[in-house]
Amino acid sequence: MKILVTGGAGFIGSAVIRRAIADGHSVVNVDALTYAACLDNVASVADAPGYVFEHADIRDAAAISAILDKHQPDAIMHLAAESHVDRSIDGPAAFIDTNLTGTYVLLEAARAYWVGAGRPEHFRFHHISTDEVFGSLGKTGFFTEDSPYQPNSPYSASKAGSDHLVRAWRETYGLPVVLTNCSNNYGPYQFPEKLIPVVILSALAGKPIPIYGKGDNIRDWLHVDDHAEALLLVLEKGELGCGYNIGGENEMTNLDLVRMLCSILDRLKPGETPYADLITFVADRPGHDQRYAIDPTRIRTELNWRPSYTPETGLEQTVQWYLDNSAWLNALQARSGVGERLGVAK
Numbered sequence: 001m002k003i004l005v006t007g008g009a010g011f012i013g014s015a016v017i018r019r020a021i022a023d024g025h026s027v028v029n030v031d032a033l034t035y036a037a038c039l040d041n042v043a044s045v046a047d048a049p050g051y052v053f054e055h056a057d058i059r060d061a062a063a064i065s066a067i068l069d070k071h072q073p074d075a076i077m078h079l080a081a082e083s084h085v086d087r088s089i090d091g092p093a094a095f096i097d098t099n100l101t102g103t104y105v106l107l108e109a110a111r112a113y114w115v116g117a118g119r120p121e122h123f124r125f126h127h128i129s130t131d132e133v134f135g136s137l138g139k140t141g142f143f144t145e146d147s148p149y150q151p152n153s154p155y156s157a158s159k160a161g162s163d164h165l166v167r168a169w170r171e172t173y174g175l176p177v178v179l180t181n182c183s184n185n186y187g188p189y190q191f192p193e194k195l196i197p198v199v200i201l202s203a204l205a206g207k208p209i210p211i212y213g214k215g216d217n218i219r220d221w222l223h224v225d226d227h228a229e230a231l232l233l234v235l236e237k238g239e240l241g242c243g244y245n246i247g248g249e250n251e252m253t254n255l256d257l258v259r260m261l262c263s264i265l266d267r268l269k270p271g272e273t274p275y276a277d278l279i280t281f282v283a284d285r286p287g288h289d290q291r292y293a294i295d296p297t298r299i300r301t302e303l304n305w306r307p308s309y310t311p312e313t314g315l316e317q318t319v320q321w322y323l324d325n326s327a328w329l330n331a332l333q334a335r336s337g338v339g340e341r342l343g344v345a346k
């Protein structure tokens with residue numbers, strides 16, 4: 001299958017591309033190369049015969065239509081987004097522009113392309129979204145595909161809006177869409193402003209490891225390669241018009257996660273004192289959701305998908321990857337905002 005992937009120079013998009021090429025698909029990677037992008041993330045497949053990169057912005061209707069006409073993809077996997085909650089608090093406009101307007105432009109270009117091709121039955125528009133659209137859980141319960149939308153940050157609100165657009169383009173125009181909402185991802189190539197690379201970087205530099213609030217916020221962690229596998233499965237076998245929640249069933253408080261990363265680092269790269277000594281509590285993020293947890297029953301029972309990593313194996317592999325790839329990390333650390341405290345509302 002020829003898949004057009006938006007946001008393929010980012011963290012999850014690049015994992016999807018590496019996996020898709022390994023599975024024998026062709027890929028057109030469309031990315032605007034924002035601050036969060038790194039083409040090194042796809043260097044391992046850049047010379048593969050089925051891989052093409054197109055430098056374009058999803059908000060540019062003419063450019064996207066020309067790329068669709070030129071490459072004639074069988075499917076679109078839409079991952080391009082502004083993705084960092086803290087940046088959405090400081091500057092929501094970019095999130096509205098890309099996540100809402102960009103998704104609208106892409107949907108319209110996809111619709112024109114699909115109609116122009118005679119509405120082929122096999123075509124799919126796969127929108128990749130987050131569990132954050134469902135808001136915050138209390139101590140019990142799980143997000144299902146039927147959970148109400150209750151986004152709390154500018155990021156999650158913009159993603160929620162994009163989910164609604166995708167649903168409307170299915171209901172109104174019949175566009176063949178599938179939608180997935182996934183929990184927090186971790187793994188190699190994650191931009192060093194997100195929690196896990198921040199912890200590893202701070203620890204290795206001997207700097208305070210920042211934990212927001214009391215560190216008791218709970219997230220359901222999934223390795224990015226497990227997410228990529230699930231996304232390609234949904235693309236190929238998921239029911240049209242359907243949503244699938246994807247999660248690792250690995251709930252952890254942020255504090256427990258950070259302690260686990262510190263103890264892995266103590267083993268893989270021992271310092272003079274335990275890395276956990278560097279843990280420092282800092283002001284909480286405004287509107288910080290307390291708990292996310294996914295009920296993955298649908299994808300498990302309908303598509304027989306299960307994650308392959310446990311938190312132990314996945315986090316150890318991830319820490320080792322960051323230790324082995326300091327050149328990649330150092331290059332991205334120079335980018336604007338990295339290493340700064342963002343998202344403290346004024």
Ligand SMILES: NC(=O)c1ccc[n+]([C@@H]2O[C@H](COP(=O)([O-])OP(=O)(O)OC[C@H]3O[C@@H](n4cnc5c(N)ncnc54)[C@H](O)[C@@H]3O)[C@@H](O)[C@H]2O)c1
Nearest residue numbers: 007009010011012032033034036037057058080081083185
């Ligand atoms: N990271 C997570 O834990 C997580 C979990 C669930 C869902 N998601 C969703 O998965 C998708 C990818 O997330 P990520 O963590 O890989 O993000 P990322 O920030 O690492 O990468 C985003 C990519 O999109 C590109 N991009 C941004 N604006 C663009 C535009 N206007 N036109 C074209 N390209 C543009 C960037 O250059 C970058 O390469 C997002 O839609 C996000 O909402 C992320």
